[in-house]
Amino acid sequence: MGRPHHHAYTWLGHGSVLVRPGDAHRRPSHPEFRSAAVIPLECADWLLKPASRIEGTFHHPEEGAAWFTKQLAAHADLFVGTYPSIPTREEHVRTLAAGEDIVGGWWVSNDRFLSLNLIVCSPHRVRPERPCPLT
Template structure:
């Protein structure tokens, strides 16, 4: 059954400039909490990074909005702090999740920090092809069992990603 996993990252905006740990082939990727360069690569991270799993688009969007609202007073951009911006983003998130799409929210915060709130589709993920395997999921499944099920699939997916990366590097 199609579902979405929620992920957040709050850290230094400077960490976003370090590409290495944001790529699956990098030795620090697995334990780095910084946002991967490709959003679908969140699915390759350890299950402990998953902050929630939803089959209902409204519940997923509500979680997305709650995480963003926790930091809204610190948004660095006046545009992002406008009262109508976040509700519109949450409404768009609900529509995107209903369509099986990923949702990403990224905001620079005061103090040179960056907040990322992501909802990543799983079962199957729409793009790219190496993430198309659908882990088993049923509504009401415990978070730990969901994470374990998806983790088993991610182990094989990571091997596919690494093989693809190695082929690209050797062809270059």
């Protein structure tokens, strides 16, 4: 997948998993990293997870923005508390077109955390050495 694109990842889990009993399992150097069903500490590290974790691959910013918007709507009934306004779909399109990641995280019902991620690939802006998980 040589041309720039974005991979989509979602994680919904109990917040205690994020800090059990530290965050070593969320770092690529940890032996459990690839199999740990938890968000990595660094966004680009999603690209080091197995390809089976990818929920979608988007070559056009409009497609990625549509996925993100759809995921937010699908989980809207879980949100608790007050959050700042979420960027519009048009703002997401501009961000993706610039080759940037879109990452969002929210506390939701039952002490869970929702993480939605669109991670740029081939190459990643911050970590260009990260390989595409689909190659």
